[in-house]
Amino acid sequence: MTSDPPQTGGAAAGAQALAPPRTTRVWPGALAMALVPVLALVAGQFLPAYPLRILDMILLYAILGLGLNIIVGYAGLLDLGYVAFYAIGAYSWALLASGQFDIHLPFALVLLIGASLAGVAGILLGIPVLRLRGDYLAIVTLGFGEIIRVLMNNLDGVTNGPQGIARIDEAHLFGWTLSTPQDFLYLLVAMLVVVFLFVWRIQESALGTALSAVREDQDAARGCGIDTTRVKLVAFALSAFVGGGCGVVFAAMQRFVSPESFTFWESLIIVLVIVIGGLGNPFGALLGATLLILIPELLRAYADYRLLLYGMALVIIILARPRGIISRPFGPSWLMRRLGGGKC
Amino acid sequence: MLTFEHVTKQFGALKAIDDVSFEVRPGIITAVIGPNGAGKSTLVNMAAGSYGVSSGRILVDGVELQRLPKHRIAHAGLARTYQNIRLFDGMSVVKNLEVALVPPRVGRLVADTFGLTPRAAAEERRARCHDVLARLGLAPYAERQAGSLAYGQQKLVELARAIVGGPRVLLLDEPAAGLNHGETELLKQHILALRAPDLAMVLIEHDMKLIMSISDTIVVMNRGQVLAQGTAADIRANIEVQEAYLGQPGAIKDIEAAARGRRNRVRIREGEGLTWHQP
Numbered sequence: 001m002t003s004d005p006p007q008t009g010g011a012a013a014g015a016q017a018l019a020p021p022r023t024t025r026v027w028p029g030a031l032a033m034a035l036v037p038v039l040a041l042v043a044g045q046f047l048p049a050y051p052l053r054i055l056d057m058i059l060l061y062a063i064l065g066l067g068l069n070i071i072v073g074y075a076g077l078l079d080l081g082y083v084a085f086y087a088i089g090a091y092s093w094a095l096l097a098s099g100q101f102d103i104h105l106p107f108a109l110v111l112l113i114g115a116s117l118a119g120v121a122g123i124l125l126g127i128p129v130l131r132l133r134g135d136y137l138a139i140v141t142l143g144f145g146e147i148i149r150v151l152m153n154n155l156d157g158v159t160n161g162p163q164g165i166a167r168i169d170e171a172h173l174f175g176w177t178l179s180t181p182q183d184f185l186y187l188l189v190a191m192l193v194v195v196f197l198f199v200w201r202i203q204e205s206a207l208g209t210a211l212s213a214v215r216e217d218q219d220a221a222r223g224c225g226i227d228t229t230r231v232k233l234v235a236f237a238l239s240a241f242v243g244g245g246c247g248v249v250f251a252a253m254q255r256f257v258s259p260e261s262f263t264f265w266e267s268l269i270i271v272l273v274i275v276i277g278g279l280g281n282p283f284g285a286l287l288g289a290t291l292l293i294l295i296p297e298l299l300r301a302y303a304d305y306r307l308l309l310y311g312m313a314l315v316i317i318i319l320a321r322p323r324g325i326i327s328r329p330f331g332p333s334w335l336m337r338r339l340g341g342g343k344c
Numbered sequence: 345m346l347t348f349e350h351v352t353k354q355f356g357a358l359k360a361i362d363d364v365s366f367e368v369r370p371g372i373i374t375a376v377i378g379p380n381g382a383g384k385s386t387l388v389n390m391a392a393g394s395y396g397v398s399s400g401r402i403l404v405d406g407v408e409l410q411r412l413p414k415h416r417i418a419h420a421g422l423a424r425t426y427q428n429i430r431l432f433d434g435m436s437v438v439k440n441l442e443v444a445l446v447p448p449r450v451g452r453l454v455a456d457t458f459g460l461t462p463r464a465a466a467e468e469r470r471a472r473c474h475d476v477l478a479r480l481g482l483a484p485y486a487e488r489q490a491g492s493l494a495y496g497q498q499k500l501v502e503l504a505r506a507i508v509g510g511p512r513v514l515l516l517d518e519p520a521a522g523l524n525h526g527e528t529e530l531l532k533q534h535i536l537a538l539r540a541p542d543l544a545m546v547l548i549e550h551d552m553k554l555i556m557s558i559s560d561t562i563v564v565m566n567r568g569q570v571l572a573q574g575t576a577a578d579i580r581a582n583i584e585v586q587e588a589y590l591g592q593p594g595a596i597k598d599i600e601a602a603a604r605g606r607r608n609r610v611r612i613r614e615g616e617g618l619t620w621h622q623p
Contacts, residue, residue, distance in 0.1 A: 198458075205457040206446045206466065209435075213443040216432035223392060223430075224443045224505065225418030230450040 036286065037189045044185045052181035056253065058293045059188035060246055065273035065285030066192075066199050067242025072271065073280030074208060075235040076215030078138040081125075081145025082270050085240040087152060087262035088121055089114035089247020091159060094257040097169040100160070107171040107178070111248045118244025119237045126236035130229055133218070145267050153259040164258025171252040184253050191249065195242055199282050202238065211235055276317055278324030287325055291317070345370055346391065346422070346513045346544050351400035353386055353568075360386045362568040363400070370512065370544040373535070375555045375576075377548075378565035384548045385427060387565075388515050392424045393417045404513050419448050423511035425502045427518045433491025437482060437501050440490050441473035444509045476508045480534055496527040503534065513544045520551045532558055556580055
């Protein structure tokens with residue numbers, strides 16, 4: 001995704017606009033997209049375990065970013081409690097595939113259950129809070145994230161409280177055992193592709209149009225006949241669904257969960273992934289996740305100053321690219337225009 | 345047909361709209377005029393569902409709008425433009441229009457998204473948007489970001505967005521405000537071209553020249569009440585109303601006094617003269 005031609009000038013853009021509308025050119029975008037999994041798969045063959053684990057985390061956060069993007073990037077609703085859905089997914093695997101209650105469900109099933117539970121939680125959260133806008137919504141979702149964490153911390157009988165749940169089953173997916181970072185790399189690449197296509201479909205569909213309208217001007221959207229409340233609920237549910245799925249994978253990867261993994265800090269990181277990368281832009285999530293996971297790893301040598309440098313790096317990025325690194329919104333159509341010269 | 349039935353709107357102690365009743369018939373252009381604060385925009389905002397009514401009813405083809413959720417009003421056949429342009433600035437022009445064609449049922453929307461229903465519907469919607477854009481001379485700007493267009497073009501995009509869904513009632517809230525002479529002339533041609541037997545158009549405007557040249561019937565409002573209603577010719581003939589509209593000192597008071605003096609409510613059929621309503 002690097003062979004962008006230089007930005008077209010005003011005159012050229014005008015001439016392009018005069019051309020009759022063409023149908024979507026899929027190939028350039030698909031090609032750029034295919035590059036990511038290919039690179040990851042090659043890396044999986046050659047890299048040792050430690051960098052692979054980092055790569056896994058990058059992919060996981062990229063997927064989380066894609067999911068959060070549905071609600072923050074497309075619908076324009078700042079959700080600071082996204083980690084709650086991630087936690088619901090993680091605890092689904094921890095409780096349904098461990099010695100905790102001696103339940104051992106298959107991974108694929110729990111992936112579905114965990115994602116669906118999170119989706120339902122998204123709707124339940126959405127119903128009361130969607131009347132709120134902007135800062136108010138952000139605060140309430142932040143509270144929701146904390147409530148879920150506190151709940152996990154205090155439901156000793158179910159979640160083991162702060163001690164967390166260990167002895168979680170090894171995941172098996174259609175006869176394939178998921179244990180090494182390499183196994184998870186393949187799983188996560190597959191998930192990334194699926195979620196990417198999922199998000200792309202949303203963006204290019206009437207649902208995406210409706211969500212963008214809600215983001216731009218909610219009242220005018222309603223005036224145009226958009227059922228803003230339900231559309232936002234759908235966005236919440238889809239976003240939460242992705243978050244839940246990530247949680248299941250996270251729990252399967254760590255084979256240990258505790259409330260500590262689901263603090264507000266995590267929510268903030270996921271928001272940063274998309275803000276840094278570029279809001280409403282699927283490629284932005286990938287780029288943002290890479291930076292946010294990689295920078296602290298690279299700074300390990302400077303342990304004492306690590307957080308300071310990390311913070312400084314983020315501030316510099318925000319100063320240099322206030323609208324995210326890939327600042328042009330609405331990714332794929334834009335990318336295809338850039339790569340293919342066509343319109344969508 | 346858009347019908348106002350004894351509509352009243354109270355903002356605290358202020359009666360912004362006071363027992364207003366009139367009909368907006370399809371096939372013609374109805375202008376609503378009056379000085380600032382007469383209640384013209386309040387009327388539009390109530391019809392569009394932005395404000396509730398304090399009492400009375402507003403109906404589109406017999407459907408009472410106040411009983412519908414706000415987003416349903418568009419599906420009942422009412423579309424509007426805004427006094428201050430309210431486009432979806434960050435989206436392309438054609439996407440702005442597509443918003444008005446998004447399927448109303450959310451279940452259908454989700455099914456559409458994940459490919460369970462044919463894509464033909466989406467293609468058709470898009471074609472319809474391009475069609476409307478072409479009719480308003482906006483085809484070259486279809487892929488441009490709406491917020492980046494010139495003011496006059498944005499006004500036209502708003503008009504395009506309002507008509508793309510095929511409304512039966514179209515509310516135009518000061519469409520010519522801020523337009524230069526040439527743009528106003530262009531707008532006039534477009535509005536006249538929109539006139540159709542099944543479309544009731546309401547035009548709220550300050551540009552008297554535009555109103556007089558395109559309105560079939562005119563409703564004069566003042567202080568929340570309908571002062572007079574008649575054809576453009578009737579209103580033009582009535583110098584008092586013109587003065588009231590132009591805001592000459594004392595003119596409105598004179599009209600009110602004249603109307604009060606009559607006490608009897610004279611109803612004259614359209615074309616035969618002014619209809620005076622008791623204030």
